[in-house]
Amino acid sequence: MKKYYSIGEISKIYNISVDTLRHYEKINLLKPALKKESGYRYYSSEQIWKLNNIRNLRGLGLGLEDIKGFLETRSINSTEKILDSQLQIVKKELEKFNRLKEELLIKKLNLEYFKNDVIFGIPQLKSISKRRIIKSKGQIKEDGDIDFKIKLLSIKTLSENDFLFTENEFGGTLSRENFFQNKYDTYEEIFVINNEGTEEGDYIEKGEYVSIFYKGYYSENYKYYIKAKEFIIENNLEVIGDIFEIFHVDIHTTEDVNEYITEIQIPVIYKDKKKS
Structure with missing residues (x-):
């Protein structure tokens, strides 16, 4: 040798x-x-x-x-301690990857739903649970600015896993005032829905929402706000807060803007219920 x-x-x-x-x-x-x-x-x-x-x-x-x-x-004892400490690390890593696996499956199911089961351009009334959000303030108008703001917010809020590996979704807020003035081109803030966070922070409250999905540029949203307003009047509803647009499929998922899928969510109550 x-x-x-x-x-x-x-x-x-x-x-x-x-x-x-x-x-x-x-x-x-x-x-x-x-x-x-x-x-x-x-x-x-x-x-x-x-x-x-x-x-x-x-x-x-x-x-x-x-x-x-x-x-x-x-020594045997020191080797045993090393093995025990590393087993704990492996256990934590396995737990992390199991959570990641669950998030990937949810993300995949969501994409399949948005591809195959969503009806576009038709308003409907639905109940939505309370959601925790992390906000990035600052008025935004242009589609490119929205995408840039989303990227910045994703870096700020998603530390370990990239957007693609989480069930978090991004959105923009339209003020109630601008909604009634037919000004649909300015978001007051961009936010990420992050329900895994602590109890502290900002929320979108649970309630009844008029929901309508649309495809393409965010600047095309006015067409669907008109339909949503008609639905609100026809069903004797009243808008009670700011409006949210959820970017279910955005720049993170596709380079093709025509594949963007956005949902307008308008918080409402029945006018009769308000009187009672």
């Missing part, structure tokens, strides 16, 4: 850069068994087990200082 291996050989065998091996040497984690005057470094076959351990422990997520401490004081 060959007694010594050059740093280049070790680098190729273990797919570890020479710079990494030199760093290990610098912090006294893995020093060459032999260092010649020429500067060439050689590792003994007896050191291979140590390099194996370093690679395995790095794979488990341990930092170099922790690995160094373990190798200097290794």
